[in-house]
Amino acid sequence: MTGRLPPLAMTMGDPAGIGPELALAAWRLRKEGGPPFFVLAAPAHLAAIAGRLGWDIAIVETDPAGAASAFERGLPVVPLEAAVAAEPGRPAAGNAAATLESIERAVAATRAGDARAVVTNPIAKATLYEAGFRFPGHTEYLGALAAAAWGETVFPVMMIWSEALAVVPVTIHVALAEAPKALTRELIVATARIVARDLKARFGVARPRLAVAGLNPHAGEGGAMGREEITIIAPALEILRAEGLDVAGPLPADTMFHAAARARYDVALTMYHDQGLIPAKTLAFDEGVNVTLGLPFVRTSPDHGTAFDIAGRGVANPTSLIAALRLADRLTR
Numbered sequence: 001m002t003g004r005l006p007p008l009a010m011t012m013g014d015p016a017g018i019g020p021e022l023a024l025a026a027w028r029l030r031k032e033g034g035p036p037f038f039v040l041a042a043p044a045h046l047a048a049i050a051g052r053l054g055w056d057i058a059i060v061e062t063d064p065a066g067a068a069s070a071f072e073r074g075l076p077v078v079p080l081e082a083a084v085a086a087e088p089g090r091p092a093a094g095n096a097a098a099t100l101e102s103i104e105r106a107v108a109a110t111r112a113g114d115a116r117a118v119v120t121n122p123i124a125k126a127t128l129y130e131a132g133f134r135f136p137g138h139t140e141y142l143g144a145l146a147a148a149a150w151g152e153t154v155f156p157v158m159m160i161w162s163e164a165l166a167v168v169p170v171t172i173h174v175a176l177a178e179a180p181k182a183l184t185r186e187l188i189v190a191t192a193r194i195v196a197r198d199l200k201a202r203f204g205v206a207r208p209r210l211a212v213a214g215l216n217p218h219a220g221e222g223g224a225m226g227r228e229e230i231t232i233i234a235p236a237l238e239i240l241r242a243e244g245l246d247v248a249g250p251l252p253a254d255t256m257f258h259a260a261a262r263a264r265y266d267v268a269l270t271m272y273h274d275q276g277l278i279p280a281k282t283l284a285f286d287e288g289v290n291v292t293l294g295l296p297f298v299r300t301s302p303d304h305g306t307a308f309d310i311a312g313r314g315v316a317n318p319t320s321l322i323a324a325l326r327l328a329d330r331l332t333r
């Protein structure tokens, strides 16, 4: 079945991070059932990383159309036009053009039908900002690329998914002090609609159960510890319930992630990034997958970042990247 489907398009991520060695490691572990993929990267850079680690891996330069047949011979690499000059653990803004080209071409390959889905390796946001990148992260950038390529309005939603827990941060890459200001009834409603739609359409959950966190301690304690639950979150949930969605909340965030609580919902919507990502990464750091909902294509990613502190040593755990490949495979069948 897999042989007849296009491969997955994997991005390079920050070339000074662990992305390149994880791509090599995922290929080495391909016999464990991972789907075929190609990497949009600099072949010489991947060959240098493989050599440094003493991994005997053929780097096969190819175009996306030739990647599936090349996969058994070696790691298929679609060369980038922008130059890459990277030393593991030393991020440089000079590699931003190649990092972004890799993402853009992965989306283009998916749009063209040469790839089934996009699997991204981690980028260092601060390094890209230094080079002038104006999107907070992949999630927002992929939304913009998709809107341009597909010619439709796109509302990208971040979900960190594992068998243990799925969480969606309603506000994403904003400073903690800005999150309450960014939180609106409309944002919660729009996010929940996308989550319910994609859990049904892509994950096959017939009637998704959404649990929505409050913002404040004890979900505001009736207004004594904050009023956003009363003025913003509860009214949003009323709108969603009137549309027939199964929505619980606003729930005190500190008691909604223990095992018995998790059994009562399919996904937790949290009001800010760390409210959801801390439990998600604590429960399943190695298996967690970052999935962007709301796109016209499937995008997955490991849940971790560039890990510059261990890059180039061959000790980075590829499990989350492999989980991202497997989930992209599952969601595109």
Ligand SMILES: NC(=O)C1=CN([C@@H]2O[C@H](COP(=O)(O)OP(=O)(O)OC[C@H]3O[C@@H](n4cnc5c(N)ncnc54)[C@H](O)[C@@H]3O)[C@@H](O)[C@H]2O)C=CC1
Residues within 6 Å of the ligand: 018, 121, 122, 123, 124, 125, 126, 138, 290, 301, 302, 303, 304, 305, 306, 307, 308, 309, 310, 315, 316, 317, 318, 320
């Ligand atoms: N999807 C993406 O592109 C993401 C990118 N980032 C970026 O990554 C950069 C570094 O972020 P940090 O907060 O330091 O998080 P990080 O996930 O890169 O590292 C946190 C800790 O976990 C360890 N770690 C991470 N992945 C590992 C793996 N596969 N195997 C073994 N150990 C691993 C690291 O060595 C480090 O000690 C930031 O610039 C951030 O923007 C962070 C999260 C996601």
Ligand SMILES: NCC(=O)COP(=O)(O)O
Residues within 6 Å of the ligand: 136, 137, 138, 139, 140, 277, 290, 301, 303
């Ligand atoms: N903490 C998750 C994260 O920052 C990933 O963001 P993105 O680059 O996938 O948008």
